[in-house]
Amino acid sequence: MALSSDMMDRLRCPVCRSALVALRCTGCAREYPARGDVPVLLDGSISLFRPEEIVPETMRKPGLGRFLPELGENLKAAANYRRFVELVGRGRVLVVGGRILGEGMEALASSGLELVETDVALGPRTQIVCDAHSLPFADETFDGVIAQAVLEHVLDPVRCVAEMHRVLKPAGLVYAETPFMQQVHAGAYDFHRFTHLGHRRLFREFDEVDSGAACGPAMALAWSFTYFLQSFATSTRQRKVARAVGIMASYPLRFLDPLLIDRPATIDAASAVYFLGRKSGEPLPDRELTRQYRGMDHV
């Protein structure tokens, strides 16, 4: 969907933050390309991605993968997005990493909120190609920001969260889901994992509304078992077969996560964690952070 004209006015140069006129920076005079009606607003000096490399991608899973289920289920996403929509009420929401609609985001898609869906790649829903390290928007543009399974894939998550903070209006809402116990996915573009408190600290300039485990320890085990099998492979074909066996053999595990997801010890073993918070001016002190530990690994 094309961007609203008000949204076009709030686009900024990702390098110097000056206003853009017809995708030309009024400050540093850089010119930015577009693919169809999708502006490509990348700062080549800090992004892994180059404008000339941005081409439409095929979303179909290759080969055997087409017939397989996902390796586990996000148990909190649907309810959390419904809550996010309720709390935001009305306004404009930035989706970082939104080239496709994420897991459980149906309530967001049908909410009537103005979604601005961005990614480093073109996809069916990408409206702007940009990099979370340098978001091409004026300060205080959004009422909400969403980042599902994004922060493990960025080189500098602290900087990316600072950018989300900058583009949010005062008291704007942020919602993030990020892996804790998951093996490498997306190959070369996978850099970080976060414990519940490590994730909370990333968002220390936000007041917490809610946080916890989004994907449970059985999903973590399913991933671990599947990647264990894959580690025997010495060819791509063998790895695909090992993956298929792992996914099918661990399939029954997913029925355990609904029993476990809200138990205290799950926070120490979750496959992924989430954080829902409001932009605040005061960072959470680190000693207060450690007091917020909710697991059972007491030392």
Ligand SMILES: [Zn+2]
């Ligand atoms: Zn500029």
